[in-house]
Amino acid sequence: MPAITSATITAFYLFDVAEQIDLVALSAAIGGGAVNARFTTKSAAPSYLQYTTPPVIVDGDALDITDVDGFKLRVKFFDYGVLSLALSRPFAGEWPALLGLSQIYVENAELERQAEKIARSISERFAAVMTTGRTTFLSEDYLVVAVTRLATPITAEALIAERSEEIARLVRGERQALSRQERDDIMSNRLSYLADDLVVPTWNAAFVYDTEPGAQAALEIFEFANSQLLEFRYYDELLDVELTRLYPTLQQRHRWPLLTGRGYIDATHHLHALFIEVNEITDRTENALKMVGDVYSARLFHLTAARLGLASWKASVNDKLETLDDIYRFAVEQLAISRGHFLELTIILILVLELVLFFLGIMT
Numbered sequence: 001m002p003a004i005t006s007a008t009i010t011a012f013y014l015f016d017v018a019e020q021i022d023l024v025a026l027s028a029a030i031g032g033g034a035v036n037a038r039f040t041t042k043s044a045a046p047s048y049l050q051y052t053t054p055p056v057i058v059d060g061d062a063l064d065i066t067d068v069d070g071f072k073l074r075v076k077f078f079d080y081g082v083l084s085l086a087l088s089r090p091f092a093g094e095w096p097a098l099l100g101l102s103q104i105y106v107e108n109a110e111l112e113r114q115a116e117k118i119a120r121s122i123s124e125r126f127a128a129v130m131t132t133g134r135t136t137f138l139s140e141d142y143l144v145v146a147v148t149r150l151a152t153p154i155t156a157e158a159l160i161a162e163r164s165e166e167i168a169r170l171v172r173g174e175r176q177a178l179s180r181q182e183r184d185d186i187m188s189n190r191l192s193y194l195a196d197d198l199v200v201p202t203w204n205a206a207f208v209y210d211t212e213p214g215a216q217a218a219l220e221i222f223e224f225a226n227s228q229l230l231e232f233r234y235y236d237e238l239l240d241v242e243l244t245r246l247y248p249t250l251q252q253r254h255r256w257p258l259l260t261g262r263g264y265i266d267a268t269h270h271l272h273a274l275f276i277e278v279n280e281i282t283d284r285t286e287n288a289l290k291m292v293g294d295v296y297s298a299r300l301f302h303l304t305a306a307r308l309g310l311a312s313w314k315a316s317v318n319d320k321l322e323t324l325d326d327i328y329r330f331a332v333e334q335l336a337i338s339r340g341h342f343l344e345l346t347i348i349l350i351l352v353l354e355l356v357l358f359f360l361g362i363m364t
Contacts, residue, residue, distance in 0.1 A: 004098060006149035006212075007091040010219060011071065011105055013115035014226050015137040016234045017123040018081040018130035023056045025129040026077055033062025037076060039220055039297075053079045063122065068114050075122065081130070082227045083123060085115050086219075095166050098145065106143050106173025106205050115141075138237070140230045144222055145170055146208040146215035156198040159209055160187065171205040191303055193296045201304045221297060225304045232313035235278050239320040246327060278321060 027034040036054035060066070060073030067073065071087035078084065091098060105111065116137060127133055160167075168183040169175075178186075190200045198209040199218055208218045305311065 002150040002152035002154065003092075003094055004147055004149075005092055005151050007098065007145065007147040008215065009089050009091055009101060009105060010144045010146065011087045011108070011111060011115075012140075012142040012144070012223055012226060013085045013087070013112060013119070014140045014142075014223070014230050015083045015085075015116065015119040015123075016081055016139075016230050017083045017119065017134055017137060019132035020081050020130070021077050021079055021083075021126075022129040022131070023053065023077060023079050026126055027056055029126055029129060030056070030058055030062065034058045037220075039217075055079070055084075063125075065118060065121075068118070069111060071111075073118070076223070078227055080227075080231060081134075082230055083119050084223055084227060085119060086223065087111070087115070095163065098147075099166055099170055102143070102145055102170040102205070103173050103175055106171075107141065112139070112141055138230060138234050140226045140233075141204070142222055142226050143173075143205040144208060144219055145206070146210070146219065148210065148212045148215050153196065155195050156192045156209060157195075159198060160190075167200055167207050171200060171202045171207050173205065189303065189307060191300055193299075199300060199303075201300075201307045203307050203309065206304075217297065218300060221301050222304060225301060225308055225310065228305075229308050229310050229313060232310065232317050236313060236316050236320065239278065239317065239324065243320065243323060243327075278317070278324075 023036075027036075034056050035058070037051060037057045038054065039050050056077045058075050060075065063075065065073055068087055071089045074086045074088065076084040076086065091101065116139065119137065123130065123133060154162075164183060164187050165177070168178050168186040171186060172178065172182075186202060187200065189202075190198060192198050196209075197211070197214055198207070200207040201222070206218070206222055208215050210218065
């Protein structure tokens with residue numbers, strides 16, 4: 001099997017740092033080192049295959065952040081509040097050495113700790129351009145091993161035939177041999193667009209065999225898919241917390257709030273604001289990248305999204321939004337009932353007062 005003459009190991013660490021980031025103000029704050037990201041395509045593609053709102057990217061050097069354990073740092077800011085750190089290092093050598101590195105860096109706790117420290121420092125530095133900054137960061141990590149050149153070029157099918165065991169162990173970060181069942185499951189979820197390219201994504205790591213432009217396109221898709229996953233996870237947790245808090249609030253029965261509807265007014269205002277907020281951010285997240293017209297990018301994104309379980313998280317958020325909508329409708333109905341009761345009570349009191357005044361001779 002030919003040796004690897006050019007490869008890259010990239011560890012992505014993504015953090016939900018704010019509700020929104022003002023990218024224009026951010027670029028101005030960073031200065032000349034900041035540029036708008038352009039989606040890299042594997043081949044010639046329509047110009048509309050781009051980000052709706054281009055993220056801002058900057059090298060660690062421009063932020064005065066040194067390399068991390070031999071990894072070069074690149075930072076990407078998404079407008080929907082996600083901060084992505086890409087730690088990359090080159091590799092050349094034999095397959096066993098590459099496999100050994102994957103075993104070190106798949107879910108590396110120390111590297112993740114350093115990445116979170118950097119993310120927190122960056123978010124504090126640019127807090128002025130961030131709306132509703134998070135105190136606790138939700139995070140995602142993803143390792144990508146991209147082989148871009150072999151000593152002797154071979155086809156994807158030949159690579160699979162000779163190195164499927166190593167590729168499967170590489171994306172799992174396993175030191176021991178995998179079962180045939182597990183290896184077959186990993187390798188069955190792969191994509192080849194041309195005869196000499198291959199992508200094998202899993203839920204936390206991926207292997208890429210492609211040209212440098214092709215590998216870069218895959219990296220951007222992995223990063224974008226993970227940013228979507230992170231946002232859906234955040235809002236799923238947020239809706240869990242809000243729904244848990246709302247149930248007892250709406251079940252409370254206090255005499256005067258029930259008559260005036262005060263409790264239901266507060267609840268409906270909060271529910272309506274939360275519903276709009278979550279819908280807006282999820283729509284913006286989903287529409288952040290348009291892939292119409294690029295078959296490879298669309299197929300790779302859908303394959304990656306399936307491996308990440310993105311559809312399940314999205315469905316969970318949508319289900320909770322429907323529940324939120326039902327609760328909102330219930331609260332509005334209860335508010336109408338409470339106001340009706342209050343109006344009826346007011347009328348009764350007026351009639352009683354008129355009768356009292358009549359019998360006292362004050363009214364004729």
